[in-house]
Amino acid sequence: MTRALSTLPVISSGSLARSPQPVLTAFGGLLLRPWEGGDAPGFLSAYRDDEIRRWHTRRPLSETQVQEWFDAYRQDWQRETGGHWAVTRDSGEVLGRIALRGLDFDDGTANVAYWVLPAARGAGVASGALATLTAWALHEIGFHRLELDHSTRNAASCRVAIKAGYLLEGTKRSAAVHEDGRHDMHLHARVLGDEPDGL
Template identity: 35%
Template sequence: MSATETSTDRRVFHPATLDLGDVLLRPWGRALDLPGGTVPALTAASADREIARWNPLRAADPAAAEAYLDRCDTGWADGTTAAFAITDAADGTLLGNVALLWTNQADGLATVGYWLLRTARGRGIATRATVAVTRWGVTTADARRIELCHDVDNDASCRVAVRSGFPYEGTLRASYRHVDGDYVDEHLHARLATDPDEG
């Protein structure tokens, strides 16, 4: 690091496409072109019962979906949020989402989250996408610690966290507010840049 470069200068997310073979992680934003349209794909995902339950997507109508894409573009532009659409490499259809965002950029602390459409579940895609984005965040943006939190009742997400190399660290009491207004406990998992690589 040069005398004028700070840790925050290095800790910036730059748009990239991550190729996992049968799956591509592509930056969300206005430029993303999904079969049938990106806005309709987002509104359909927002209506998915499991996504609405565990990780509500604020894209219930076209205006909200467009606002979501604008927020993604802003996150990429300022380097604070890396939101990827998980797409089928063969036909480009939307499978889900994985995102990495800084919670303390100067300290290298980030958090990762994901959701999958019903047709993509049970295939290991969330695990593979989480591992790929974590590696990318460590190697390209100098992430030091990446946290993963999920509702204590979300067993599927807990399995993804463990398989992705994020050990369980504890329970955060009343840490997340559901759309119904109730606060719920979350499991905290985390991974350090110095942890042994997964897979």
């Protein structure tokens, strides 16, 4: 069903789907690229890491299911509902994941999510990938506001968000279910025109 709007959409329909999902180059030899079939074993093993499991309740159970997720990721791009990237080095080694979800072209908003493998933590991988995806989404695609949220107990994710210029806007009380119960969630956002410190 087509909605009747009193304002024009911030982003035109077709802005993503008319082109292949891009490979984005980030500082320090990082690349953000679409997921490939050969990434399935590493993707599955990531969800066996205690920290990733702690903050992500939706997890693949087999490589077959991972491939189904990858298929869904490609459909998200074609439907303009999301974009999902592997965070890699020039060598092709997968270091993490970053995604743009909940795309709203009418209002020009979207949500960001990410995780990083243990060996890549503390090296600026997450914040570098987040800064790169943010710049692309705001300045090349035309989003006006990007949001991310994380458990108030996830201090590492909070540091990543702040380093990438996502201001802490508040706390959503009892907003998400984790394995150990409901968590309050910090809400961060970047708005077009914000200038992050230190980037």
